[in-house]
Amino acid sequence: MKRIAVFCGSSKGFSEDYSKQAILLGEYFSRNQIGMVYGGGKIGIMGVIADTMIAHQGEVIGVIPGLLKHEEVAHQKITQMIVTKKMSKRKVKISKLVDGYIALPGGYGTLDEIFEALTLGQLQIEKKAIGILNTNNFFHHTLKQLDHMVQEGFLKQENRDMIMVSDTIEILLEKMKTYRAPQMTKVINTVPRK
């Protein structure tokens, strides 16, 4: 994998563990010559991983919509900053630049971005690997919700299984390298439960 999109919080969270693992991921990417594409911010976990990679001479590409490009938010020291007109254009641009996606802990923005990647995957518009770095089991409830969708007939197990999950960077990246996208239609023809 040459470049990976990282989706993560514009905040740092209450535990230092989130920043610590973002630093480890930034170091891993730099060591393995994997470039990072991300939201272009200098704040929160985004800023932590970008700073780490810059300190280790890694490639960091920010893709930021014009409306978020304020002095206090946009990172000034990354390899390249691409400014898009709209939020929606930013996602398209990010997807063109990367071979896979990883989510770290975050809020609405992070969930929106990783679920858009999953939606493209289940419609087979893309076949890229999608991973979750599950620091402190942060995504436990999100993953439980997905299992509930499978149980209730709204999500195929094969599409649920598109997400690779680990709290260990090396294991997650190994899973992502060997990922094969599912080959089936998304819709489930359910019959009502009696």
Ligand code: AMP
């Ligand atoms: P959140 O998880 O809600 O903190 O949002 C973080 C995610 O949304 C990141 O992956 C970014 O791509 C995007 N994002 C949210 N806020 C900003 C911001 N101020 N500057 C750049 N990107 C942002």
